[in-house]
Every structure is written in C-alpha cells, then in structure tokens.
Amino acid sequence: MELLAGGVAASGLLTYNRKNYFFDKEQNREKVYFSQEMKIKKHELYREDIRDLTDLTVSKMDVYMVINVLQLLFCVMLFTEGMPKPGVTPLWLHWILAATSGSGVLYFVLSIWLGMHASIAAHSFGVRLLTQFVRLPVPNMQQIHNAAAKAKDYEALSITEMLRIPVLQQQLRKLSATLGDLSQQDVTDTTGLEDNYLPEVAAPSIEETATLKHVQLYRDLQANWQAYDAYSRVSMAMGTNQLLQSINAYCLGVLLSETHSGWAAACCMAVISYVAWLIVRLDVLISWRALTIALALQLGTPLLTLCCIAAQTLANGILEAITLLVPLIFVLHFSWLLCCLHLATGHGDKVALPGKFRGVLYLDVFGWLSPDHAETPPDSSAQPEAQPAPEVQALPVAVYAAVADLCLRKKALLALQLEKWASPPVAEMQGESTAKEVARLRQLFNLMQEELQASLRKADDLPQEAEVEAPRVWLKLEWYSSGHIMEYWYDPDTGESKWSLPSEPDLSSDLAGLQEAIETLASEVKALSELIDQERQRKQQEQQDEQEQQQQRHLSPREEPLLGTASESSSQPLLRGSNAEAVPSSFYSASAAAPLTFQPENINEADHQDSNTLAPTRRPPGHLPWATFQQGTLALLSLWGIGVLWSSFHVFFGLDLSILPQSGGTLGGTLSKWVIRPDLDLRLAYRDWPHGHFRPQGLACGVQLGRRLFVAERLAVHQLVLPGGLPRIFSEPSSEEVWHPAVQQCLQSALAFQVEGIRSITLQCRDTCFLVLLGSGGKSLLSCPLRSGNATITELFGGPWQAVAATAPQRQESGLWAKARKDLEADTETAPLKIADVQKLLAEYDKRLQKIELWQQTEETPRTESKRFLGGQGQNNRGEAPLFPPLSPKRSWVPGPQRSGSHLDAEEQAEEMDGSHPFSRMWMNSNLTKKGMFDQDLLQSIYDKSNNRVRGKAAVFGGGLMGILSMPFGPIGMAAGAFFGAFVGMLVGTCLDRRRMKRNIQQSEIETRRLKSLVRWSAERFSDENDPVSAVQHLEMELCLSSSTLQTLLRHRNTRVVLSKCWTLGPQDAA
Known part of the structure; x- marks a missing residue:
C-alpha cells in the first residue's frame, strides 16, 4: 500500500509539475511576444518622430513656396503694369520703383531656391535615417524557436524538478527570509512598468528624450538643411519688405504725380510704412532702440519721397529746393539694407544661423537654440578694435547633471556585471575562452573609467559616486544538450539556476550585451568630455570679458554695469549653473556609420582618412546659405550706392542717363553738343x-x-x-x-x-x-x-x-x-x-483682268461720266488773285464757314457715290470684291482670329490657383475656392482689358484714317490712266509698302471692322 500510495503521489507530482512547466512556458512565450511587440511599437514611435521632425521643415517650405510665388507675381506686375507714366512722374521715382521691385524679385527667388533645397535635403536625410538607422527590431527564426516550448524539454529536467513538491519550496524560502530578518514586502506591479522587457515605458524626461540615439542622429543631420530653412524665411521677410516699399513708391507716384491727391497719398504712405515696421517687429528680436531706428528708416524714406514729389509738383519758390533731398532717399534705402544685412548675420561654427530672427527659434523643437544672444543688444562701450571670440553655447542645468549621473550609474552596473563574470564558479563552468573575453571587456571598461574620471575632474563641482542599489545579477549561460543549445540563467552568489528569464528588479547579463553597453558608455563619456571642455572655454571667455568690463569701469567710473553680462553666468558651476539651452553631442556607439553624409563610413576610418582627398576649401553646408544671402544683399547695396551717385549728379548737375531714341547716336551728334556756337x-x-x-x-x-x-x-x-x-x-x-x-x-x-x-x-x-x-x-x-x-x-x-x-x-x-x-x-x-x-505675276494679271472685264460689261466706265472737272481761277480769303494760275x-x-464736320462727311459720301470717282462703282460692287478682288484667305484668317483677352486667362489662373490652395477643404471647398478665384481673376482681367481696349481704340482710329487716306491717294493718283489693272496694282503696292500699318492693325481689337471697311471699299466709310 505504501508503495502504491508513493507511486500515486509521484504520478500526481509528475503530472502537476508537467502542467506547471507548460503553463510557465506559455506565459513566458506570451511575455516574449508581447515584449517584442512593444519593442516594435517603440521603434515605430521613433520612426514617427523622424517623420514628424523632417515634415516640420518640408511642410514649412511648402507654405513658403506658395507665398513666395504669389509675392513674386506681385513684384512682376508692379514692374510691368505698375510702372509710372514717363514725363509725369520724376525720373528718380522710376529708379526707386524699379530697384525695390528688382530687390523683391531677388529675395523671393532666393527664398524659393533655399526652400527647395531645405525641403529636398530634409526629406532625403529623413529617408536615410528611416532606411539605415531607425529600423524595426523584427525577431529572427532563432529567437522565435527559443520562445517556443517543447515536450522533450520537460523530459530533460532533473528528477528533483519533475517531482518538486508544490508550495513547499516557496514557503520555506519565505520562512528563512523572515527568520533572518531579510524579508521584503513584495509590491505587485499592475502597470507593467517594472517589467524588464519595457524599460523605456516609464515616461522619460525631456533630457532623456533629447539624448535618444535617433534624436541625436537627426540633430547631426539637421546641419545639412537648418541654415537653408532659416535663410529662406529671412529672404521671404526681406522680399516682403521690399515689395511693400515698391507698393509705397507706386502709390506715391500715382496719387501725387498723376491724380494730385495729397491726403490720400499721405494716408496710404503711413499705413504701408507702419505695416512694414510691424512685420519687422514680428520677425526680428531686437531692442526697442533698434526698433525705433527701424521705424525711422521705414517711415522716413517714403515721407521724404512724398515731400520731394509734392515739391516737384508744386515747383514754386522755396518748396522747389526740397527736391535737393532726393539723394537722401537713396541713402536711407542703402542704410536700411545695410541694417538688415547686419541683423541677418549668421553665427555659429558648424551652422551659421541668423540668431536675431524669431523664426530661427522654431527650427528645433527640443529647445537647443538659445534666443539670449538675439535679444541682448550689443555693448556699445566695447572697443571697436577688439574682435569677439567665437561664442560657445552653454548647456542647461539638467543636461550636465543627467549625463554625469547616467554615466556613473551605468559604470556601477557594468562594474558589478564584470565582477560576477570574473567570479571563480563562472570561470570553472565556462572555460578559458570566456575568461579571455571577460578580461578583454575588463580592459575596455578600465579605459572608459579612466576617461570618465578625467572628464569629471575638469568640472568645478565633481559629483560623488552614484549610489546605485545593487540588483541581483543573473548571468545568461548556454548548455549544450544532445546537440541543442539551451539557455539558462545562473546566480554566482547563491549558485541558483533557472530556465526562465528573471523578472525585475533582477538584472540579466550576457557578454554580447555587456560589450555593447561598454561601447555605448564610452561614446557617452567622450561626449561628456567634449561638453565639459566647451563649458570651460565658455567660462574662460566670460572671465576675460568680465575683466575687460572691469577695466572699462575703472577707466570710466560713471558708467553703470550692464544687465545680463558675463559676470552673472561666470559664477555658476559647470554642471549646475548654466541657464542656456543647447544640444549635447551625439550618443551613438563607436561602431555606427557616420550619419553626416550620404557616404556611410566607419568613424574610426574617417578619423584616419587622408586629408589630401578632401577639398580643403569646401565650405560647410551650414555656411553656404548665409554666404549666398550676403552676396545678394551686397549686390543690392552696390546698386543703391550707384543710385546715390546718380541722384546727386541728377539733382545738382542735371545729368540724365536716359536712353532717348530721337537723340542722335552718332559721333558727330555727340560732338555737336560741345562745338555749338554760343x-x-x-x-x-x-x-x-x-x-x-x-x-x-x-x-x-x-x-x-x-x-x-x-x-x-x-x-x-x-x-x-x-x-x-x-x-x-x-x-x-x-x-x-x-x-x-x-x-x-x-x-x-x-x-x-x-x-x-x-x-x-x-x-x-x-x-x-x-x-x-x-x-x-x-x-x-x-x-x-x-x-x-x-x-x-x-x-x-x-x-x-x-x-x-x-x-x-x-x-x-x-x-x-x-x-x-x-x-x-x-x-x-x-x-x-x-x-x-x-509666271505668278502674269497669272495674277489674268485673274484680275477677267474680273475687271466682267465688271466693264455690266457697268459703264466711270471715266466717261466724270462731270466735276472744272476750270477757272480760285480766290484767296482777301479776294486777291492766287499766287499761281x-x-x-x-x-x-470751295471752302465756306458754314460747312461743319458732319456736313462735310455727307458731302464727301455723296460725292463718292455719284460715280465721279473713277473707282467708286467698282468699290460699291461688293459681290465682285468677295469673289477675288483682294486676297480672301487673308481676310478669312483675320476674321477667324481668336479674340485674346486677359479676362479669360486671369479667370483660369485665379480659379486654378484658388482651387489648388483649397484642396485641404475637400471637393466643395475646392469648387468654392475655384469659383471665387475665377471671379476675382475675371474682375482683374476685365480692368486690364478695358485699359488695353481704350488704348487700342485710340491707336486704331489713327491707323484707320491713315489706311483710308492711303487707299484714296492711290486711287486718285492713278485715276487718269486708261489701265485699271495698273491702278489696282499700284494700290496693292502701296498696301504692301505699308505692311507695318497692317501688322499694327492685326494686333488691335477692332481689326475686323477696320479691314472690312478698308478692303471691301464701301462708299459709306468715306469719312
């Protein structure tokens, strides 16, 4: 019975332990799969971070593109349609309007090109990060097989594990801990934050997020487009300012010189100038004194222009002397561009950014750029010959503390793991190869520890060793059984082993992970050393500045110390006292590829690369936008400098460099100016x-x-x-x-x-x-x-x-x-x-002779009916005989005072209808004319010519543009936006069409009278000849000789009416 009872008990224990084993394996598999899924979610979040960071630049550049293109169109319209009338507005106003419009075109085109480069570079480097660095941790087949449980794995357990008595071992361990006063109350973790598989879920701080590897990689790559983004915004702001100045000059020219509306011009000038100053205030971070100077330049230039135009329009007495201030207008424009160039100066060694522009502060979402240098006005008491040292950005308080504390904690944990791996039981179990690997890792760790200690000694407030609670370390070992590799965890302190991954707060350690952790910590220590060196340089520079300020105070005791000088920040400790915001260096491992270019290479290889293969004069990518903006602005400054000289000669010496077509261009004409007898x-x-x-x-x-x-x-x-x-x-x-x-x-x-x-x-x-x-x-x-x-x-x-x-x-x-x-x-x-x-001439003669013979058979010859050949002698207005017989x-x-214009038209019409004119009957025969008297193909092409109007083009352009801009609002919004844009474009086009129509009507009236006189003159001149073909031929000859007149008529709106009157030769349009 006892044996039977023992067998039953052993069978029950075996069955229980088997089920417990498979239950644990199932839980472990779910845990591994869930952990892997969370890792994938985490890396998906990292990839989403990269997309959001790159889209921050790409989306901004898209908005800049639309705004710049619209403003560029406004500049072109002002340059073409908005140019003032010559002879009405002064010549120097033409110069100002052309120069400001051209400056706007330069800045808008520059902004578009810089924005395009920034968008392309951000998108390209973002794709490179996603495809080469931030990848999803997809498990391989070996990891999936390791997480699965097999029945034969249970059979490989020891007898004690198979026949383990439930509850007894756990209770005995708890009892022994209680007796030894070592019991600790376990707190059940219901959130999962203490799980070993989810270490980063516990809401990292801003400093920890900023030190993530993918964020640091993005920070390094951002130097390739950050300056392009910044100067695209600066160029857009400068172009907008120049566009407003151009609009101001246009309004002054129209309202003062053409319409003579003084109050309207003054109000328009004040509003536009104030808007330009408000934009400067929004874009630039400067002191109120600098803003006051900007207001004076923005308001003074158009105000002086207003006074000069008004004085030139009135042109009486003392007011006319105000026009002598015209060169001062050009000087003010020159001064404003020079101030803008100073405000947009790029600062920084790696990336040159215009720190005084507010838009630069929004380039970095982690707050690495400090606006303090943009808000602090320059020290006017400094010596002009003293060249300031390059500024070194300071780090915030939490960055030094977090980096130092993180390095010390990681160092303590790595030292504890190396100590466990070097213990004698592990060395006996693993063999000589493991001992050599541990010795190599110990050597790397010692080098890293010495560098960390050397770096921390440089700081003023060297932190103590971090107090790290020593966790229980389980070493991950491998056991080869029947050709299969089985992983288990071993505690060298207690000698206990387990087949499952230990839970928190225990620590699992393996040699591969230990090597990677040492390399990562070495990179962090190197970055910390660089940060400390930069802080020391900044502190030394601040001390030098403070000494120079003290010397200046000693020389001029009446001057009060400035607020926010370097003396305040120099007293702060290195790791605790900096209030500035900056970015730490990259925290990637030593085996990572270089992330700064599109040619990945190992960092160690890049350090030893031959310098002869590199371009020594190649400018860093962060400095090229500032150099381009500077060169463009210097070109505009040269233009305004020439304008100052021209305006001075124009006002004081009457020099005019205008190109006049009617003036003689020969050498004799030029020399005749100097040899004219007085x-x-x-x-x-x-x-x-x-x-x-x-x-x-x-x-x-x-x-x-x-x-x-x-x-x-x-x-x-x-x-x-x-x-x-x-x-x-x-x-x-x-x-x-x-x-x-x-x-x-x-x-x-x-x-x-x-x-x-x-x-x-x-x-x-x-x-x-x-x-x-x-x-x-x-x-x-x-x-x-x-x-x-x-x-x-x-x-x-x-x-x-x-x-x-x-x-x-x-x-x-x-x-x-x-x-x-x-x-x-x-x-x-x-x-x-x-x-x-x-042959063509003879064919044309035969063709026209047939038409004329047909006309001669049906109509009487008009020459035989002429009864208006009168003889006699006319008289002049005094009744005297004429000068010639x-x-x-x-x-x-026979002139008379009672004959009016309309009466003359009627008489002339009646005169041509009575048959006295030798060709009047032929002109009245419209059927003969349509059959081939003149080239009907040319007439048909003129009739079929499309009536090109600006109204249709403007409606299509406005509708298409507003439809594209309304895409975020859906189909209904696009339709409404397209309709609104087409309506506005149609109104603008209608105004332009009316203006062109009036101009064309005036021109066509002149050309109509000229062409009519040409036809009559040819007909009358050859009316005495007996050959009508010769008369028609000479008429066509005159028309061919006046081809410029016909080409002018073809461009007019009423071409159809003019040519139908002139070429059908009806008697009703004799006037």
Whole structure:
C-alpha cells in the first residue's frame, strides 16, 4: 500500500509539475511576444518622430513656396503694369520703383531656391535615417524557436524538478527570509512598468528624450538643411519688405504725380510704412532702440519721397529746393539694407544661423537654440578694435547633471556585471575562452573609467559616486544538450539556476550585451568630455570679458554695469549653473556609420582618412546659405550706392542717363553738343514726338512766331513752344515743351485736302501769318491763317511739285517758291510692282483682268461720266488773285464757314457715290470684291482670329490657383475656392482689358484714317490712266509698302471692322 500510495503521489507530482512547466512556458512565450511587440511599437514611435521632425521643415517650405510665388507675381506686375507714366512722374521715382521691385524679385527667388533645397535635403536625410538607422527590431527564426516550448524539454529536467513538491519550496524560502530578518514586502506591479522587457515605458524626461540615439542622429543631420530653412524665411521677410516699399513708391507716384491727391497719398504712405515696421517687429528680436531706428528708416524714406514729389509738383519758390533731398532717399534705402544685412548675420561654427530672427527659434523643437544672444543688444562701450571670440553655447542645468549621473550609474552596473563574470564558479563552468573575453571587456571598461574620471575632474563641482542599489545579477549561460543549445540563467552568489528569464528588479547579463553597453558608455563619456571642455572655454571667455568690463569701469567710473553680462553666468558651476539651452553631442556607439553624409563610413576610418582627398576649401553646408544671402544683399547695396551717385549728379548737375531714341547716336551728334556756337543760341529739345507713329513731313518757323514752330505730318500739323532760358547740354526736358495740335479747323474745313495728305509746309507772313500746306499730290495748296480768317485752297499749274517755301517778308518780291520733282522720282513712284516670279505675276494679271472685264460689261466706265472737272481761277480769303494760275483740276474745293464736320462727311459720301470717282462703282460692287478682288484667305484668317483677352486667362489662373490652395477643404471647398478665384481673376482681367481696349481704340482710329487716306491717294493718283489693272496694282503696292500699318492693325481689337471697311471699299466709310 505504501508503495502504491508513493507511486500515486509521484504520478500526481509528475503530472502537476508537467502542467506547471507548460503553463510557465506559455506565459513566458506570451511575455516574449508581447515584449517584442512593444519593442516594435517603440521603434515605430521613433520612426514617427523622424517623420514628424523632417515634415516640420518640408511642410514649412511648402507654405513658403506658395507665398513666395504669389509675392513674386506681385513684384512682376508692379514692374510691368505698375510702372509710372514717363514725363509725369520724376525720373528718380522710376529708379526707386524699379530697384525695390528688382530687390523683391531677388529675395523671393532666393527664398524659393533655399526652400527647395531645405525641403529636398530634409526629406532625403529623413529617408536615410528611416532606411539605415531607425529600423524595426523584427525577431529572427532563432529567437522565435527559443520562445517556443517543447515536450522533450520537460523530459530533460532533473528528477528533483519533475517531482518538486508544490508550495513547499516557496514557503520555506519565505520562512528563512523572515527568520533572518531579510524579508521584503513584495509590491505587485499592475502597470507593467517594472517589467524588464519595457524599460523605456516609464515616461522619460525631456533630457532623456533629447539624448535618444535617433534624436541625436537627426540633430547631426539637421546641419545639412537648418541654415537653408532659416535663410529662406529671412529672404521671404526681406522680399516682403521690399515689395511693400515698391507698393509705397507706386502709390506715391500715382496719387501725387498723376491724380494730385495729397491726403490720400499721405494716408496710404503711413499705413504701408507702419505695416512694414510691424512685420519687422514680428520677425526680428531686437531692442526697442533698434526698433525705433527701424521705424525711422521705414517711415522716413517714403515721407521724404512724398515731400520731394509734392515739391516737384508744386515747383514754386522755396518748396522747389526740397527736391535737393532726393539723394537722401537713396541713402536711407542703402542704410536700411545695410541694417538688415547686419541683423541677418549668421553665427555659429558648424551652422551659421541668423540668431536675431524669431523664426530661427522654431527650427528645433527640443529647445537647443538659445534666443539670449538675439535679444541682448550689443555693448556699445566695447572697443571697436577688439574682435569677439567665437561664442560657445552653454548647456542647461539638467543636461550636465543627467549625463554625469547616467554615466556613473551605468559604470556601477557594468562594474558589478564584470565582477560576477570574473567570479571563480563562472570561470570553472565556462572555460578559458570566456575568461579571455571577460578580461578583454575588463580592459575596455578600465579605459572608459579612466576617461570618465578625467572628464569629471575638469568640472568645478565633481559629483560623488552614484549610489546605485545593487540588483541581483543573473548571468545568461548556454548548455549544450544532445546537440541543442539551451539557455539558462545562473546566480554566482547563491549558485541558483533557472530556465526562465528573471523578472525585475533582477538584472540579466550576457557578454554580447555587456560589450555593447561598454561601447555605448564610452561614446557617452567622450561626449561628456567634449561638453565639459566647451563649458570651460565658455567660462574662460566670460572671465576675460568680465575683466575687460572691469577695466572699462575703472577707466570710466560713471558708467553703470550692464544687465545680463558675463559676470552673472561666470559664477555658476559647470554642471549646475548654466541657464542656456543647447544640444549635447551625439550618443551613438563607436561602431555606427557616420550619419553626416550620404557616404556611410566607419568613424574610426574617417578619423584616419587622408586629408589630401578632401577639398580643403569646401565650405560647410551650414555656411553656404548665409554666404549666398550676403552676396545678394551686397549686390543690392552696390546698386543703391550707384543710385546715390546718380541722384546727386541728377539733382545738382542735371545729368540724365536716359536712353532717348530721337537723340542722335552718332559721333558727330555727340560732338555737336560741345562745338555749338554760343552766339547762335541753339539748344537740344529732348522731347518725344506727339505719338508713336509720327513721321514729320516738314517744319516751319519764323521770327514773327517767337519760340513757336510747326511740324507737319501726313494728316495733321502740330505746334511746339520752346521754353526760354540759356541752353544746357545736360538739361532735363522742360515741362513747358508740350505739343499742341494746330490749324485743326482749317484742315476740317478741307477734308478732301486732309485725306489727300500733306507733303510740305511753309510760313508766309505779310499783315498776318499763314501756314501754307502743299498737298501730297503736289498740285494743291491750302492756306491756313494762324489767327482769324478763312482758309483757301488753290490748285497749282505744272508739277507735281515736291515742296514750297515762302520768301522773307522784308523782301520786295514776296511770294512762294516751288520745287519740282525729279523725273527719276516720278518714274519710280509710278513704276509697276516688282515680282520675282514672272509666271505668278502674269497669272495674277489674268485673274484680275477677267474680273475687271466682267465688271466693264455690266457697268459703264466711270471715266466717261466724270462731270466735276472744272476750270477757272480760285480766290484767296482777301479776294486777291492766287499766287499761281489755276490748273484744270479733277476736283475743286470751295471752302465756306458754314460747312461743319458732319456736313462735310455727307458731302464727301455723296460725292463718292455719284460715280465721279473713277473707282467708286467698282468699290460699291461688293459681290465682285468677295469673289477675288483682294486676297480672301487673308481676310478669312483675320476674321477667324481668336479674340485674346486677359479676362479669360486671369479667370483660369485665379480659379486654378484658388482651387489648388483649397484642396485641404475637400471637393466643395475646392469648387468654392475655384469659383471665387475665377471671379476675382475675371474682375482683374476685365480692368486690364478695358485699359488695353481704350488704348487700342485710340491707336486704331489713327491707323484707320491713315489706311483710308492711303487707299484714296492711290486711287486718285492713278485715276487718269486708261489701265485699271495698273491702278489696282499700284494700290496693292502701296498696301504692301505699308505692311507695318497692317501688322499694327492685326494686333488691335477692332481689326475686323477696320479691314472690312478698308478692303471691301464701301462708299459709306468715306469719312
């Protein structure tokens, strides 16, 4: 019975222990899997940190891109559409507007390029961190097999483990601990924070987070784009400031020079200047004294511009002397750019950052950059020749303490583990190879310990050894059983072994992890040594500064010490007393690849690399943005320096460097300025022609007219009044030199003569003065009185004449002199059209002869019906005989005061409809014209030409831009934004279209009259010939010769109307 009872008990114990074994293995497997899952979650959090940190730069650069492109568009619009009118606004305002707009373009383009580089670099290095460093700890197959439990593993246990009595061993151990007064009350961990697999879950502090490996790697890589990010923001701020100054100059030019609205200009100037100063206040961290200087520069420049423009507009007495302050405006612009360059100066050895700009403080979310140097104004009492030493950033209080305490704790734990591994029981169990590995690790540990002690001795307040509670150390060993490797944990103090991973607070140690921990601690000690050296240098520099300040106080005892000087911070201890914020060095292991470039290499290899293979003159990536910004600003400073010199010569010496097309560009024209005889009282009139297509036909002047002269073109006469005073070679165009139309009523009373055109002009003075105009045909004269009287038209014998001239009034034989044309010139004018291909010419003649023969069969020849050839002799306005005997003209004009413009149009229309004109019947036959009288393909292409308007383009651009910007608001938001943008763009485009339409209408009216006169002149000139084909051919020749006129018409909005009137040759548009 006893044996049976013992067997049953042994069987029960065996079954219980077997189930307990598999239960423990199941729990251990769940624990391992959960621990591995938490590790993956932790590294996913690290990867998310990298994405968030890089996206901080990428998202900002995207916003900068949109803003910079819009402001760049505004600068271009101001530079093109917003340029003031020449001759109305002063020339120096054109310079200011062009220079500020160009400066805005430079800074916006620079900001876009720097932002693009920062975004690309941040994204690229972020991807490199994610793909090479911060990887997910995915377990391998060996780790998965080790976590699994097998039934045969239970069979490998000892008999004592298989037949272990439940509860008894635990109770005996607790009882022995109680008797030995060593009992400790176990606190059940319900949060899982004390689990050995989750050491980092216990809410790390800010200092511990900042010292994580992936954060330190990001900090090292950030030097490749941090300066680009900062100076992209600085360039955008500078471009915005220049854009506001350009808008200010534009508003002053429009409101003062063009509309003469003084109060509106002053209010607009004040608002824009205050906005520019507010932006400076938001972007820059400077003292109130510096802000006051910035306000003076921002407000003083446009205020002085306002005063100078107002004084130049009024131009009376003392106020005109204010314009002598124009060079001061350029000096203020130069001073402002120089101040901005000083504020944007880059500081730092590795990365040059503009510390005085507020946007730099937001580049680092861990607060490594200190704004103290940006807020503290410079010491004005310092010696100017003293060069300040490079600033060394100080560390916060918690960083030194945390790093030192962390190193000491890790050192104590590593020493405890090495002591356990060097114990005799372990050496007997593991053999000679393990002893050699432990000795090697002990040697590495001793070197690291000596370096740590040497580093801590440099500090003023050397901390004591960290009090670390010695945990129970379990050594992870391996047992080879039947060809399989089994891991177990051994306590060398008690000799106890277990097959499961010990729980907290016990510590598990293995040789591989111990080596990695020693290498990591060595890197941290090295970084701590560098931090302490930097702090010592900073402290020495502060002591030197304090001594210099004391010497200055001794020399000038009245001066009070400045607040926030180096004397306050120099008294603080090294590891406890620094209030600044900075970043510690990298805490990566010695075997990590170099994270600063895209060419990974071992750090030890990089230290011994040959220096000849590196570019010695290569600038660090953190200094290139500051150098680029500095060079661009220096170029603008050179531009404004040239502006100061030009404005000084322009105001005080009247020097003008404008490029004028009508001024002589030859060497003789240039030398004539210096060889003009002073007794001739000659001067150069720097004045534009009355319009862009002006072609002078003649000039008339006389002593009786004083300083007035008349210049005639084909269809009009213009009067120019020259100002008085001594001539100056380098003189600005006087505001008195203005063109005025002359003898308009006289020309309107003789519309036929005006349509024919003017060939020559002269002035004839007896009792009164007359302008005598020679018609383009050279056979008619029109006498126009300059004061009161009637105009007379006279036909000339002979001819056609080329020019007429009046004799001097004091001579006895008063009259007119006429110059005949040369036969060669006449033959050239009536020569047939030259065409290179004779076959094409004959084909064109045959084609048109068929049309004309068809017309001759259906209509009577208009030449036989002409009844307006009158003979006789005209009279002038005094009833006297004309100067020349009259010819038998084909058309005679009898002027009268009762004939108005509309009456003249009706008469001329009736005159052309009655068949007297040799081509009027042919013009009225519209069907014949449509069948091929002129090139119908060209007409059809003009009719089908698309009407390009800015309104449609602006609506499409505005809708597309606002639609893209409204993408975060969903489809409805995009539709609403696109509609709003299209509406605003359509309004802006409509305004631009109306402005262009008015300009084109004025230009087309001039071209319409010019083309009509060309058609009539050709028809009338060849009306006496018997060959209508020659007349049509010469008409086309004149049209071809005036191809510039047709090309001008093709650009106009009403091209269809103009060409339909001119080419269908209807009688209703004779006027």
